[in-house]
Amino acid sequence: MADGTATAAIIAAADSWGHVSRIFVGVTGRGRRFPGAALGEDVAVDPGEAGRLAAAAAGGDMTAWTALVEGFSGLVWSAARGYRLSHADASDVYQTTWLRLAEHLGRIQNPERVGAWLATTARHESLRVARGAARLVLTDDPGTLDAGRADENSPEQAVLDTEKAALDKDRAQRLWRAFGTLPARCQKLLRVLIATPAPNYAEIAAALDMPVGSIGPTRGRCLKQLRQRLAGEVSGIV
Amino acid sequence: MRDEPDDNELEAQLRQVAARFDPVPAELIRTAVGAFTWRTIDAELAELVFDSVVDHDDAAVVRGTQQARLLSFRSSDLTIEVEVTATGSQRTLIGQLIPPRQAAIEIRHGDDVATLDADELGRFSAGPLHAGPISLRCGTDGAAAHRVVTDWVSI
Numbered sequence: 578m579a580d581g582t583a584t585a586a587i588i589a590a591a592d593s594w595g596h597v598s599r600i601f602v603g604v605t606g607r608g609r610r611f612p613g614a615a616l617g618e619d620v621a622v623d624p625g626e627a628g629r630l631a632a633a634a635a636g637g638d639m640t641a642w643t644a645l646v647e648g649f650s651g652l653v654w655s656a657a658r659g660y661r662l663s664h665a666d667a668s669d670v671y672q673t674t675w676l677r678l679a680e681h682l683g684r685i686q687n688p689e690r691v692g693a694w695l696a697t698t699a700r701h702e703s704l705r706v707a708r709g710a711a712r713l714v715l716t717d718d719p720g721t722l723d724a725g726r727a728d729e730n731s732p733e734q735a736v737l738d739t740e741k742a743a744l745d746k747d748r749a750q751r752l753w754r755a756f757g758t759l760p761a762r763c764q765k766l767l768r769v770l771i772a773t774p775a776p777n778y779a780e781i782a783a784a785l786d787m788p789v790g791s792i793g794p795t796r797g798r799c800l801k802q803l804r805q806r807l808a809g810e811v812s813g814i815v
Numbered sequence: 816m817r818d819e820p821d822d823n824e825l826e827a828q829l830r831q832v833a834a835r836f837d838p839v840p841a842e843l844i845r846t847a848v849g850a851f852t853w854r855t856i857d858a859e860l861a862e863l864v865f866d867s868v869v870d871h872d873d874a875a876v877v878r879g880t881q882q883a884r885l886l887s888f889r890s891s892d893l894t895i896e897v898e899v900t901a902t903g904s905q906r907t908l909i910g911q912l913i914p915p916r917q918a919a920i921e922i923r924h925g926d927d928v929a930t931l932d933a934d935e936l937g938r939f940s941a942g943p944l945h946a947g948p949i950s951l952r953c954g955t956d957g958a959a960a961h962r963v964v965t966d967w968v969s970i
Binding site: 634639642643646647650651653654655658668669670671672673675676677678679680681682684701702704705706708709743744749752753756767768770771772773775796797800803804 | 819822825826828829830831832833834835836837838839840843844846847848850851853854855860866868869884946947948950964966967968969
């Protein structure tokens, strides 16, 4: 199904964001980031492609590295935010994770699992930072996932906007607020699950140190709780 | 009448909302791309093998009234131990090369590189540095000239 509008939007986003995004101009009309992805899904990065990119980057290919950063940035950021780190601490985790990958590229045993490697590294760094390396920022409340900085022009937003009708702002805010009231365990799982692009279950398991088999059931329970919170909000029950 | 979204739809909506309210900051993506140029081709990697913050807490060193964090990086023939003391968002490092030897040390942090020397007993100190990712490079001279670079770690 051709969708020239979507492709045009991706190109427009790339132009405003800089040359890095141009790599992804040549994708399907639905704006997915990697070729070969099935239509109609929020797609995880294909492991075969990830392996090729990791191997190429290990050989010095900057374009391949850039594609890895594009494909897995959402996962790394979401892992850090899932651990309820402040924006500043999550930024440190994100940077350290990518710097570390740059040094480890040639020595990853299974390059097609670079997504899980990144998720595991982000988890270790998040725990490090959460346990005592965190900078003291007096205004941060570690018990609250701070709102982050809404970026209506982010590349992720450009992709998502072209894929389906955006939620209206009121619904979006209610949903995000209800998400923030979930128990920590649910926020942690869901925050990683809802990364863009969507991670696969092996990557989620690596980010959370949980068995792949329990992801599905936990997801179901947490989404059910979220629905209850939303219903409670609508009817005025807190 | 709007039907309730099923699990897949609700997940997709959440994904949309997360991308809207908590996206990866664009400037971070740019620095991650730039991280590629920091990679070291001509040095051995000394991996982080111990961190008192996540490994044995009782091994942390008490220095004065402050608890220092202990990091240990190991390569094939050199171990670099670093004590990190935090004051607010500033960090001070005291380092030890094992086996002890004189060496040139570079501490990469943020966009900066701090250069200093380890004395003949392999000791060095640095700081205050701002909190964030750091990596140390260690070069020794002589017949067995050899460069080691440590894993990046957030301090």
